[in-house]
Structures are given as C-alpha cells and as structure tokens.
Amino acid sequence: MQQKFTDVLTAGLWKRIPPFRLVLGLCPSLAVTMSAENGLGMGLATAFVVTLSNGAISSLRNVIPAKVRIASYIVVIATLVSIVEILMKAFFFPLSEQLGIYIPLIVVNCIVLGRAEAFASKNPPFISMVDGFSVGVGYAISLTLIGSLREIFGAGTWFGHLVFGEAFEPMSFLVSAPGAFMTIGTLLALQNLFSRWRGEKFIQG
C-alpha cells in the first residue's frame, strides 16, 4: 500500500507527466502559457479538477452503468469545472479573464477524462485522488515551465518581474501562437533525448 502510494504519487511527476510523457492536454498547454503565471493558474485549476473528479468518479464507479459511463463522467467533470470557473471569477478575476474560455474547456481536456477512465474507474477513491493530484501537479509544473520559458525569452520577464533588464530585446514571437508550438516541440525533443540517454525502452513517438 505504502509502495503503491509512493508509486502513484510520483508517477505523474515524471513517468507520465503530461503533456510530455502523456501527450494529452495540449490545447491549454499551448494556449494559456503566455506567461508563467497563466501556466501556473491553469495547471492548478486542472489539478484541482482532476483530483476531485478522480475522487468523485472513483466513489461512483460501481454505481454507473457502462453505457452511460462517459456521459456520467463528463457531467461530474463539467460540474467541477463550473465550480472552478465560479471560484476563479470570484477570487482571481484577472487570471480568469486571461484564461478565458480555456477554463470551461478543461471539461474536454483529455487528461481529466483520461485519468478518470484509466485510473479512477478501477481504483478506490483515495488512491485515485492521489493519482489525480500527482498528474495534476505534474501538469501544473509542466505548464509553469512552458509559461516561464515563453515569458522569460518572449517578454523578458518572469511572473511579471524583469529578468534581463531593459536592454533585452524579447523574442516576442514566443508569446504568440507559433512560439507555443515550437516551445513544446523543443521540450518534447529534449525529453526524448533524455529518455534515450537513460536507455528507456518505451519512447513516446
């Protein structure tokens, strides 16, 4: 049990860290990572949803008939997402404006549904929540990383603070759409390189 707990907890942080190991949830990774702050906010919102939805779905897993499995999961997830939406609006309004429709779109983020299906529907609530938490936090870390890179090099700031001083001419294409694709592409390549260097058998292609 202890072993499994640690395994599950750490899995999301490296073994299946989205969106790199688990190439899922790319849309928000691309869309909202203009800055480290946005990335972190989005990541935490997703982490919140995935943790609670894993818990809820795991508790309900024996009640829900197979035919309406996905539909029920979607309803549960959508509810949680709506709550997050309201919470963000009430307490972090500027952030919620920045993230815009990507907050409600957490509903269709494959990570949430994916973890619900792959893990929560087969495991008891507590461990499912641990799994959701782990993957969610992993996702938040990734998004913050992507956001940081794009913000530092694309705008010369990090969480709004100047990094390079005034003289730095930021590569502003990084904060727009093309930069998003390229940053993640490059990070993915680095991760592949690392996996290859470590000699892992399964390489995500």
Next chain:
Amino acid sequence: MDLVYLAISATFVNNILLAQYLGNCPFLGVSKKLETALGMAAAVIFVSVLAATFTWMVSTYVLRPYGLEFLQTLTFILIIASLVQLVEIIMKKMSRTLYNALGVYLPLITTNCAVMGIALLIAKKQLPFIEMLVFACTSAVGYGLALVLFAGHRERLQISAVPESLQGTSIALITAGIMALAFMGFKGMA
C-alpha cells in the same frame, strides 16, 4: 459584408487551431495521413454546425433568459456528447459507407475542444442565428483546412531524415508552429 468579414476572420485570422489552439490532441493524432485528416475535417464541420445550433438554442432561449449562464459548461458538454453519440449510432446503422468515411471520427469529436470551443465562443459573443451558423461553419472549415494542410506536411515528414529525438510529436509540433507563423500573416488582413 459583415458575414464575409466574420467568415474570413474565423477561417484564417483567428484560425481555431493555429491561433486559438483548440483541438490539438486530435490534430496531432489524425493528421498522420491525408485521408484520415479529410475524414476528420468533414466530421468536425458537420458536428460543429450541429452542436453550435443546439447549444445556441439552449443558450439563447433557456440559459440567458432565466439567468442560468453558470450552467453553460455543463449543459453544452452534455448536449454535445449526447448529440455526437446519437449521430454515431444512427449513422452506423443507416449507412456503413458514410460511417466509415465520417462516422468513425465522431467519438473523437466529443472531447474535441474545437467543437466545444466554437459553442463557447458563440455564447460569449452572443451572435445572432445567421452569424452563429456562419461562424460555426467557417471556424470548423478553418480547423479542417489547417488539419488537411498539416497532414500533407506530415506525410512528407515521414520520409525525412529527422534527428531521432525530434521524431514523432516533437517535430510535428514544431512544424505546426511554422504553419502558425504562416497563418499569422493573415492578421494583416484585419
């Protein structure tokens, strides 16, 4: 004239995939072959219009008049999911050819953020009916366009000498970035 602006804006300038980043998971998934990309594009257009119409109706005639906008996310996803599943079931039975060409992509669309995104954008912009139809259709066409163009690139990529670590999703994303760069050029049309 406004409708033309709206159409151009939705298809090119604010391309739902390359500028709004919606629907990327299937974008990377089904763009490996031109054939699948075409099927997916057609399915997205079909479902987007259908889903947008239904969600628009619910949003305009139920949610907004009764002040239930906070239920928007929940109702939209529920409607889209059921609608897609229904269409799939019917299509599978009615026409196997149509199902193979189009229907197999339907489940993929349930969780496609592009479809949901279009519905949400329409609700946010509070477009009237005709504009809604044009917007939904042209956004989806923009998605299809990007998908098909990208599939062409990836077919070519398959036989290119790509460094080992960059192979697969990695190079695909970077290529998509370059395409997005090209689509940025459309912004000059504003």
Next chain:
Amino acid sequence: MSEIIRMVVVLSVIAGFSAAALTTANIQLGPRVDAQIDLYVRGPALERLFHKPAKDVLGNKVVIDVDGVGIPVFYTLQDKVVSTLAIEAIGKGGFGGDLKLMVGIDLIKERQTGIEVVSHSETPGLGARIVEIAFRRQWQGLPIDTPVALTADGGAIDAISGASTTSRAAVNGTNSALDFVRERKAEILKLIAER
C-alpha cells in the same frame, strides 16, 4: 429494458446533484463575481474617465433595463447634481467581435469626455490600437447631440490606419450610447435620485 431505466436514473440523479451543487455555488459566490467584474473590467476604464479611484466610483451604479438587457450606468455627483455619466456600450462589428466601450458624458457641459475600451478582441498592432490614447482622444469635447462619424463618412474621427472596421465599431458604439442617453436621460436621473 431495465438497463435503460438504470442508465436514465443514474444519469438524471448525477445531473440533478450537479445542478444543485452548481446553483449553491452560484448563489453563494454570484455577488462576489459581479463585484469582481466591475472592479477589474470596468474599474480601469472608470478610473480614467472620472479621474477618481475605481472603488469610489463603482458604488455609483444604476442599471437601466433595455429590452431585457441591463445596461450599467455609472455617475459622479458634483454638489449633489449628476455631473458625469459613464455608459457601457457595445460597439458592434469589430473585426474580432464586438467591442465593449465605456462612453463618458459630461451632462453639465453637454460634451463627451472620451471613450474607454473595456474589452475587445482585435488584432494586435491593428485593431488593437483602439486602446491608444491618440485615437480615443478625438472624442474629448465632441457634442453629445450630434452623432459621431469617421472622416471617411464626413465626420470628425480619423480612423486607425488599416483598421477602419474597428474604428467604425467604436463610432457605432458611441452613437448607441448617445442615443441611449438622449432617450433615457430622465429615467437615468430618476433612478440616481432614488438612491
């Protein structure tokens, strides 16, 4: 058949619970959300229009109902007389969608005090230049009884180069606000007086 019934029941129950949870959340947090929207969305625009801190102005708000849509109107009082109004207006036909504007009107001088952009989704570098002061300054001091228009249409406003669509949307928004004030002035003042 029993399978279908079970499906229906489970899905309905889950949906019911979800709706209940959401409604509760909405009732509890709704007012706070509204306050946040005023503070962050309209606040900056009001600050600039009224030259006062946002929290001083946000309280001075009345909502006028027009065809089922509530239009918020902010005001300042000078010696207990309503001096300036800020009306939220929708500038239809922007390139990336409608613009949300705040139109300032000095009731004493019967002049416009300027427009502020609350939110827009225009193209950066083109339509987005609508937020630049050089463009918006053109409104200051315009009369409130004649509609504004672009120079191309024989008016006084120079359009942003390369973004006449956006400019025209701003003009349209202004005109709708002016019409609104002209038609509803009595109603507005009455509501303010009631507070």
Next chain:
Amino acid sequence: MTAPILLLVGIAFVAAIILGIAARVFYVEEDPRIEAVVDLLPGANCGGCGQAGCSSAAEAMVKGEIPVNSCVVGGNEAAEAVGTFLGYDVTGAEPTLACATCEGGYRAARKYNYSGLQDCRAALQLYHGFIRCENGCLGMGSCRNACKFGAIQMSSATGLPVFDPERCVGCGSCVAACPKGIISLVGEQTKILHWNQYTQCLSPCRQRCPAQINIPKYLAHARKGEYAAALLTVKANNPLAIATGRVCPELCGTECRRQLQDDSLAINAVKRFLADWERESGERLKVPVAPDTGHRVAIVGGGPSGLAAAYYLARLGHRVEIFEMMPKLGGMPLYGIPEYRLSEEQYNWDIDGVLELGVKAHTGVALGKDITIRSLKAVGFEAVYLAIGLWHGRLLPFEGKELPGIYSGIDYLRRFHTEEEIITGQRFVIIGAGNVAMDCARSALRAGASKVILIFRFSRELMEANPHEITDAENEGVTMRCLLSPVRFIGEDNQLTGIEVEQVTLKANPGGMPDVTPIEGSKEIIPCDVVIQAVGQAADLDAIVEADGIEKTRFSTIDADEETLQTNIPGVFAGGDCFTGPRLLVEAVASGRFAARSIHYYITTGEIPPIEDRQREMMPPAMVDSLTNVKQIATRAVKPMIPVQERIGDFREVEGTISEEQCRSEAGRCLNCGIYCYDQDELPSSETRTATSCPNEPHIVEKEKDTVAG
C-alpha cells in the same frame, strides 16, 4: 434552485432515454473482440493514437493495423492488457512476429548510387529504388525507425534487418513502414497457409520445389548444425521428410545454380540426413499446434496427400479423421514403392508423426462401399478431402490379356505389403519405363526371378523413371530393350509362355510424343512366365460418382477447381493423384497442404481467398546463366550404397544416409540464392552464409534454446 435542477435533470433524462433507445434500435453486430478491447482502453476518445476514437482504435488493434501500445492515455498498462487479451485469445488468434523475406542485403546488385534521404520510402521514389531486385531490401532501416520496441537492428554484416523475437510484439509498424512490402507478420498459421508469391524473394530451388520448402533456410540451419531448426523448416512444408528424403527426384536440384559450374547440391541427401537424425534420436521434435477449433474434417485416403492435409489441418487446430481403404496407412509410397527404396519401418515414422498430432485413422474403409461423402457429412464433418489416389493399374487390351500371369505394376508391388500371395516366376517381362516399371523389375530380381526384361516402345532418352533408378536397375541385371512394342500375349494350356513384340521406329512429332511406326517383319517372341504392365494408373471413380454425384474429367480423375481444389460439391475437396493424374510423392504432399489451406478457410470463414501473385512458373530473373566469384567445390555428398551383389534377394534399403560431416559440408556449398543474388566468395562468407532472413519464427527460437543448444 429548482429551475436549474429541473433543467439539467430534464436534459440528462431525455439524452439518456434517446441514447438508450437508439442504441437498441440501431444495434449493429460487431466482432466481440473489438468490444472487449474497447473496454480495456481508457475510452477518452482523445485521438492521440491517430485513430478515430477508441472504438476504431480497438478495431485496428484487433486487425493488427496499429500496435497495442498506441493508446497514449492508457499507457503501458492498457497496452499490456490489450496485448494479453489479443495474444492469448480464445478464438484462435495467435501471436505473430515480423519477418522479412529479402536475402539480398549488401550482396544485392545496385542500379545506381544513392545518396539522398536515408529513408527507404524516399529512396523508392527515385526509379523505384536503387536495388536491381524488385523484391529487394533497400536497407535504409525505415523499419528499424518505425519499431517502437527496438526489436529491429540493421545487421552490419548483411545490411538486412534483424528481428529480435524477444522484443517483437507483432504490432506491424515495420510492415507499414516498409515500402517494398517485404516484411510480413508471420505466425504458425500464416506459415502453413502461405504459398509462394512473385513478390517474394525465392531462390530457384524454392521456386521449383512443388512443396515450396524453404530450401536455403534449412540448408543454412544444417550447415550450422542446427538440425532441429532445419528439420522444422522442412516440416513447415513437408511432413513426410523420411519418405521424400528417399524417393524424391530432386526437382530443386535441377534448378540449383551450383550446376552452372560444378554439381548441383544434393539437397535431398541433406533432407534425408535430417529426417534420419530425428528418427534415430527416437524423439520427435515438437511442432506448434493451434488450440482446438472444434471443426471436423474427414480425409479420404491415407496416402501422402491425405497425410499431409491431415498434418496441417491438425496443426491449424482442427479435428481430423482419415479414412483409408487399405489395412494400413501410407498409400502408394507404402504399397507401391518397394522396401529397398523406402522401407515400411522408416516410413512409419512419418505416418506416426501425423497421428501423434491427434489425427484419428480408420483403415479398411472404402469410399463408395463402406462410406459415402453424404454419410461423412451427415455425421458432422464440415469438409471432406478426397485423396484417394490412383489404385487401378491399366492393362493393355491385347490378344491373350485374360491369361494368368499378366499383372499390373501396382497389383504386383502391392502384394509385398498385403496378406496376398507374392507373384513369383523365373522370367519376367516388364512393360513400361516409369519408376513403377523400374520398381517392379528390381523387385522381381529380389523376389527370385532369374531373368528380367524391360521393354519400352520409345527410345532410352524418353524413359520417365529417375535416371539413377534406370542405372541401378541395369546394374542389378535388368535387361532394357527399347523401341519394342508389345503385340500379343502367348499362352499354352491356359498358362502364359511368352509375349510377342515388334521393333518400331520413331518419327519426331513436334509438340508431343514421337509417332511410332512398326518395322515390318521384326516380330519376335520373348518367352516369359510373368508379364507386369506398368503402363499407367487410373482411379476407379464409378462408385463415388454414382453415390455422391461428384464430377470427373475425361481422364478419369476427379474434377476440381485448380485454385481451391474444391469439387462440384461445396465443402468437398480433391487433391493428389486422383486429381492430377500420376505424379510425384512431393507433389502429392504439396497438394495436401494446399487442400489444408482451402479447407481451413472454408470451414473457418466460408470462403477461400485467392492467393495473390501466386508463383506458378519459374521467375525469369532467377534464371542466371553464369556465376561470378564462386569457388568450385564438387559435391561430396554421395550416398553410400550397398554393393550390387548384396542387393539381390534382399529388400534392404539400397541407398544409405550421408554422414553428418558430409551433410554439413554439402549444406555449406549452398549459395544462399535469392532472385538475383547469391553468395560470392569475396564477401565475408562466414557472415552472409547464415539464415539471416528471418530468425524471427517462434518455434525455431524456442527449439534452438532447448534442443540445439543441448
């Protein structure tokens, strides 16, 4: 509070009801395995796998179009679950592994130098690749790059892909990546069901062998001392290795490229060594058998064709029963081939090999008399294979034909293996010059005849028997008299005393046998007391035609479709001599496996798919006319033979088996040919002369581990 709840409950309620009803009304029947796999997949429908959602991904996985680890959501857990499910599937699917057919590699001739993109698919765009051979591997490693499991390495020695069976999961991504289509997924079933195609790399010997044995491969194993693997390669196409190892006329050898400069390989001698190696070890090699499918097949005729069909059908998991009219299984090789060529004791090893797979045999049951096709079908056999052979020896309709002492060749030979009395005599005349005639002549000598004369109405060159049979017969004392035509049989007191013959001349007849013209006044009488006529065989089909309505040809053979062997009655197949007319043992074996293929498809799917690009004739590019850079090595694999003087009066096997050392050196002469290529001496032969093509065949790997290593 109530309004939103009512709204959502309403939507959910309506949606669930519509979906529930629609799912029932519009229900579509599907492969149950697909649904099972869908359940194993996460069902997020994200599209990350490149398929259109989870159900089409499941369908593609079941069909083997995409690897089981395609699901990015499920990750390795889902991959393992699906893999386990599909791998050990109850409906009979079996794991398959990737395998390339090309033998070319570095030795393959090039059309031009290519220095473009290092990818096979790119290289193929330029004049269809730089390798001259259409079927040749380009060696750029697109398959290696496509493999997600690191199971493919490009061999630095040969330039060909090498598959690691431990890592290969049979996902098929390499198959999809290879633009030449030379990689395929091979499992035990596919090997049995496969027939040569023009798109394959086939050495000339492999093209010529009726049973399509992978000769270079078994020779490659043999020269490395991997006899188990070598023999299993033979058995993949021919279960009667002992019998063919002794009596096969080696058609393969006639195409061997070695004979362009020295002797063709003694391929059959190697095969005989391998077969005897197994028999002498006393322990039969295990062959993989598919799980029981429950399908029942009846085979009528326990000869080579029936045995081969039974063997392969049993290996495909079907329940097979053989019905044999003679008291023992074995057919013509048992009753028609004398002991000194193929002893019954030896042949039984082959027959037991078939029976040990669980095949049931009923002997002494004749079709048309004891059973009919209808009765077989009535007791639950889904398919019937008729391999009844040609048991009716033709007799010449001359004057005196009713005299005692005149027998057909089959009639004569059969008696050595039945309870019937053996025909004896002092002076024998044998009519005919086929293998049966030689067998009769040599048997007669052994059975005590003092004088055996063989008469033949054509010239010596036209004798049909295997050349070494003719020389052996002459060495043993058979008198050959060619250009003699029988006229009538002469008898006294109802006792044969001689045969009148006359000399003939031949006139060449383009496109057929020569015309025969008798020479006036050349008649003579050859005194004899037994005449054996080996002038042809036929099947006695009247009973079957009458009972079941099977159609026959004007040659009195069973009429069946060439491509499927199916007769006019669905589910009834015919093959072997009764379909083709008298042919070689190895051809009967081949038709047995071909019938097994048709029957397998017939009983499992209901239809028999045609073989695409089926190789029917020798492929012209394979017919090279000279060898370069090949050292001359004469064959040393001469079979030991017992001296002529010891043979007479003794039915011991005349030919012996070569030694292990001879076997390995003979196998070492193999040039490991492909369509164009062959091993040249300047190449590091120790490297290229290995069975590199596909070590990825499951049972071989297994065997090498536990048999060969020991």
